[in-house]
Amino acid sequence: MTDVYIIGTDMIRFGRFPDRSVPDIGAEAALLALDDAGLSIGDIQALYCGNLLEANAAVGQRILHLIGQTGIPVVNCANACATGATAFRLGWMDIKSGLHDLVLCVGAEKMGKGLIGSDRKPDGISTEGLLGSNTMPTIFSTLGMEHTRKWGTTLEQFARVSVKNHHHSTLNPKAMYQTETPLEDVLSSEMISYPNTKLMCSVNVDGSAAAVLASEKKVRELGLMGRAVKVRASVMTSDPYTEHDLVLPDFSTCTRLAARQAYEMAGIGPDEVDLVELHDCFATAEILHYENLFLCEEGEAGELIDRMDTYLGGRIPVNVSGGLLSKGHPLGATGIANIYEVTTHLRGEAGRRQVEGARIGLTHVVGLGNACAIHVLEKTD
Amino acid sequence: MQSPTPRTVVDFLKYGEDGSLYLEGHRCRDCGAVYFGRRSTCSKCFSRSRMDAVAAPPRGHLYAYTIVHRSFPGVETPFIHAVVDVEGGGALRGTLLGVPPDPDDIEMGMPISITFEDAGQTDREGNRYMTYFFRPA
Ligand SMILES: [Zn+2]
Numbered sequence: 001m002t003d004v005y006i007i008g009t010d011m012i013r014f015g016r017f018p019d020r021s022v023p024d025i026g027a028e029a030a031l032l033a034l035d036d037a038g039l040s041i042g043d044i045q046a047l048y049c050g051n052l053l054e055a056n057a058a059v060g061q062r063i064l065h066l067i068g069q070t071g072i073p074v075v076n077c078a079n080a081c082a083t084g085a086t087a088f089r090l091g092w093m094d095i096k097s098g099l100h101d102l103v104l105c106v107g108a109e110k111m112g113k114g115l116i117g118s119d120r121k122p123d124g125i126s127t128e129g130l131l132g133s134n135t136m137p138t139i140f141s142t143l144g145m146e147h148t149r150k151w152g153t154t155l156e157q158f159a160r161v162s163v164k165n166h167h168h169s170t171l172n173p174k175a176m177y178q179t180e181t182p183l184e185d186v187l188s189s190e191m192i193s194y195p196n197t198k199l200m201c202s203v204n205v206d207g208s209a210a211a212v213l214a215s216e217k218k219v220r221e222l223g224l225m226g227r228a229v230k231v232r233a234s235v236m237t238s239d240p241y242t243e244h245d246l247v248l249p250d251f252s253t254c255t256r257l258a259a260r261q262a263y264e265m266a267g268i269g270p271d272e273v274d275l276v277e278l279h280d281c282f283a284t285a286e287i288l289h290y291e292n293l294f295l296c297e298e299g300e301a302g303e304l305i306d307r308m309d310t311y312l313g314g315r316i317p318v319n320v321s322g323g324l325l326s327k328g329h330p331l332g333a334t335g336i337a338n339i340y341e342v343t344t345h346l347r348g349e350a351g352r353r354q355v356e357g358a359r360i361g362l363t364h365v366v367g368l369g370n371a372c373a374i375h376v377l378e379k380t381d
Numbered sequence: 382m383q384s385p386t387p388r389t390v391v392d393f394l395k396y397g398e399d400g401s402l403y404l405e406g407h408r409c410r411d412c413g414a415v416y417f418g419r420r421s422t423c424s425k426c427f428s429r430s431r432m433d434a435v436a437a438p439p440r441g442h443l444y445a446y447t448i449v450h451r452s453f454p455g456v457e458t459p460f461i462h463a464v465v466d467v468e469g470g471g472a473l474r475g476t477l478l479g480v481p482p483d484p485d486d487i488e489m490g491m492p493i494s495i496t497f498e499d500a501g502q503t504d505r506e507g508n509r510y511m512t513y514f515f516r517p518a
Contacts (some may be wrong), residue, residue, distance in 0.1 A: 124504025126453075127390060130512050132462035132474045133449045141447035142464060149445060149489040191461075194448040194484060241425040246416070247474040248445065248464045 002215040004095045004142035005228040006377070007356060008037025009340045011209035013174040014328035017110070022054055023062035025208040029333075030063055032065040033104065033210035034272045037224070043213070045100035050087030050107040051332040052078045063106060069228055078332075078368025081281065082236070083107065084209065085335025089373060091213045101218040107337070108208035109330035133193070139249055139368070142191035144284025146248070148195075150299065153287060157302040159186045161283040162200045162325050164311055169322025171312070171353035176205045176328035178210070180272045199285035205328030209336035211343075225380050229343045232360070233265035239370035254321030254372040255292035255364065262362070263294075266376040270294040273376075274358040276316065277338035277347055279365045280323040290318070293364060293374075312353055320345070320353045338363040339375060346379040387509035390500055393417045394505040394513055397436070402511060404439065406471050407432040415471030439495040440518060441467040446489075448482045462517050467495050479516040492518035 010032035012025060026049065034041060041064070049060030055078035084107030091105040128134055147153045166181035181199060189199040206238040219228045237258040242250045263269060270293065278293060280286040290301040295316050296309075304310055310318035321327045321341040325336060334366065342361035344350045355361075363375045389395065393405045406415045409423040410431040419436075446463040461477040464493045473495070480486050493515045500510040 077471050125502045128453050129456045138462050142445050146445040191450040247472045
């Protein structure tokens, strides 16, 4: 089977675009990625489009209506917060299978403001507050407290994740926020769900990202080896049975399962990874995923952030883009945006936030339901 | 028409023959996993049609929690969202009452009793509802 390469990728600066449609922002990212590859939509053989909140609205086809109706197959996919990574993986599967040599993957999302979750009403009354809470912060805050229970992780340690990612975003012109956010600001912002304050919750923004994938044959034909980035592993999992999963969604077990498979597929160990973009939907989540991705020993995630090991320039930089906490989290675009970020570093084009000498990077997302997707990317020569 | 006895907020909160409320679990005859809510297949061991309905004891231990300060519009905060390991197997999530909403006052692993109380809300037809709460044992 052929290896699969990223030959073009880009994202728009995340923000709020009340006057633009989802296909409109998706089309912009698609054209940017095509330009990056030096290709036209006429070269593309299939489109995989990720969008969650308009999942029934043929976003992929409507992107082609804006940039070129070539008649290629289009698949629209929705997979919670793993939607973008799922679209990317569908493209990877397509090339890997030998069906096509050039495909385009796009993720696009427009978000409302405020809490995500559902205020479901079984038999007519609201259970919010009555049977606990159905909000997203509740889930990830409870998971943070589970970590505190096991390892004594402190409020300050969780908060330092947010300080770091906001710091990193000051180096990323495509991040929603680009402001230094000291620990006292993080701790004194509104408490949403203990221990996550408002500045420890990801930002609801609109955004889009895209990637062009190619077979090895096509990369050589186009003379793009060197700038192309190789996909060393693409893995997805759902949530295996664990004792609390049905009442407290377990994102750790599915991440660990995916991470083991991804390291095996890539033939590397966690110590060979030069940078990681992981799913920091809440500050508590990033702490959990340090251990889930085997970036440190079990129970040592709090020390990892205390030692600043996951800062740019540290032992294993995590979320140098600013992450979901500061770059923003447009659900369907997130999984491709983090692939754009890692690819940019592997190409040595990340400017002030460049992880020096980066050769291998890992991207990770999870979605409630649950879905986990991990990609391992490698520089080519 | 208003129902004579209050309805229950979830289908696994049931009235027994004597009219008292209990939590109905389903225990897998093959692996022992306990679930709340109706089901016929075990997601742990995949065995089919071997789920026995059991009345779960109304007690357990606090597994994890968060204090919810921001909720949907109109919902009173703060409140404690809790995950409780039920004695005999299975886990539930719900609201923990009877403890101040402060991490210094909430102890992981603390014994919990599960109480059945009026939900304090009616639906559009005026029906009353019974729910379960967690309280320190
Ligand atoms: Zn079973």
